[in-house]
Amino acid sequence: EPEVTQTPSHQVTQMGQEVILRCVPISNHLYFYWYRQILGQKVEFLVSFYNNEISEKSEIFDDQFSVERPDGSNFTLKIRSTKLEDSAMYFCASTQGRTGELFFGEGSRLTVL
């Protein structure tokens, strides 16, 4: 069964460092998303991406965040200068159409010290 894969599964970084989280969405999907979940809290929308551009972003997704689809398979989330409050589980998701049937990856746990 096709799945969304994410790397790394866990990353520990120092405050102020840049972090890149990587995702390989399901191959025939067209819409890509990043969500985050701070421990014990709800899953929060960060950004959606379609046709090589951001289609929507939340207020969380400020200038420190960026997304890229550098080739036909990878979808990355970059945090330029990490803050303590960026510590969370980051989930990549993809869907074939704009119908809400999101398929999530296993997540990348980011710990900022």
Place this chain on the structure above:
Amino acid sequence: QKEVEQDPGPLSVPEGAIVSLNCTYSNSAFQYFMWYRQYSRKGPELLMYTYSSGNKEDGRFTAQVDKSSKYISLFIRDSQPSDSATYLCAMSDPNRDDKIIFGKGTRLHILP
């Protein structure tokens, strides 16, 4: 009022019982309604997906949407210990369906 409200639980029920989980919402533009299951430290997994009002059944799971009351439910019949997880409701507005809004999730424990 929050866009999506969901009781975080925990909810503990004995094995074999019927489980009822629910969410309320405030945005009348929501048309797509979903239930996800999330095991500890894993990604959410889509369980049920419905469009607009009505019922949908899939095995032991039934999803109900009452748009007039802005209330959605997930019923689990013959609950099993493997159903123990966090259940997240989610919904979206088709005019803005790039952004899916999740509830906080309800932690469910099925007691053997």
